[in-house]
Amino acid sequence: MMLASQQQNPDGVFSDALIENQCLLQLWASHFQISALVSALIYELGKFPQVLAKLRSEQQEIKGEAVDLNAFTWEQLKQMVFLEAVIKETLRTSPPSSTANRRLTKSVVLDGMLYAKGCTVIAEPRLAHIMPEYFHQPELFEPERFLPPRNEGKMYEFIPFGGGVHACLGAQMAMTITKIFACHLIYLFDWQLTGEASFVQFPLKKIKNNYQINLQKR
Numbered sequence: 001m002m003l004a005s006q007q008q009n010p011d012g013v014f015s016d017a018l019i020e021n022q023c024l025l026q027l028w029a030s031h032f033q034i035s036a037l038v039s040a041l042i043y044e045l046g047k048f049p050q051v052l053a054k055l056r057s058e059q060q061e062i063k064g065e066a067v068d069l070n071a072f073t074w075e076q077l078k079q080m081v082f083l084e085a086v087i088k089e090t091l092r093t094s095p096p097s098s099t100a101n102r103r104l105t106k107s108v109v110l111d112g113m114l115y116a117k118g119c120t121v122i123a124e125p126r127l128a129h130i131m132p133e134y135f136h137q138p139e140l141f142e143p144e145r146f147l148p149p150r151n152e153g154k155m156y157e158f159i160p161f162g163g164g165v166h167a168c169l170g171a172q173m174a175m176t177i178t179k180i181f182a183c184h185l186i187y188l189f190d191w192q193l194t195g196e197a198s199f200v201q202f203p204l205k206k207i208k209n210n211y212q213i214n215l216q217k218r
């Protein structure tokens with residue numbers, strides 16, 4: 001799309017440098033952020049076997065006894081609402097991306113505070129996601145918070161993919177890849193944790209590379 005736009009309008013916003021940066025960002029996001037998310041998901045499911053059991057029941061209900069791993073349809077993935085809630089709760093508690101930044105193009109007053117033109121404002125999911133006014137008992141891992149009747153995680157309160165016109169372009173893709181990965185994982189494997197994991201916080205929140213789990217084929 002960017003290349004097509006550049007071809008039509010070589011002097012438009014899509015310069016070679018911008019396209020190169022976007023490609024690098026997308027490769028980085030696909031590789032690093034999704035792996036941070038799935039490793040945090042494996043960790044949380046190891047910590048909460050009752051959540052894993054509920055995911056397996058959902059999978060069986062939707063796919064029946066004969067699960068064909070190569071044939072998850074888009075419709076079936078959409079029906080996996082508890083899986084989606086578990087992924088969202090993992091994104092809430094361990095948001096892989098640490099910040100969404102904006103430079104102000106004009107001065108604004110917000111809650112009595114002046115933010116001057118030119119300042120950079122940072123929205124930090126690790127802080128937003130533990131605000132008790134938006135997430136009841138934020139210290140608990142509770143995927144149900146994203147389902148009715150609680151319906152927590154409103155726009156601009158739940159911000160793992162940022163928000164507004166510069167929100168993550170790959171959010172749907174990341175959710176779909178993670179759902180497909182999780183479907184295979186929970187069907188094929190059992191695993192146990194080997195203790196508390198520690199996380200690195202920069203450039204994104206990610207379980208330290210040397211953390212190990214015990215994994216067996218089911």
Ligand code: HEM
Binds near residue numbers: 027033097168
């Ligand atoms: C779990 C995976 C991912 C997370 C947590 C994530 C998170 C984010 C966040 C927080 C932003 C900044 C949003 C803002 O400033 O409001 C962003 C931007 C962006 N992401 Fe992702 N991302 C993920 C995966 C992906 C993937 C797979 C792609 C592409 C294949 C992608 C492409 C982009 C692009 C192009 C932007 C810049 C959007 C813009 O500036 O207009 N992301 N992402």
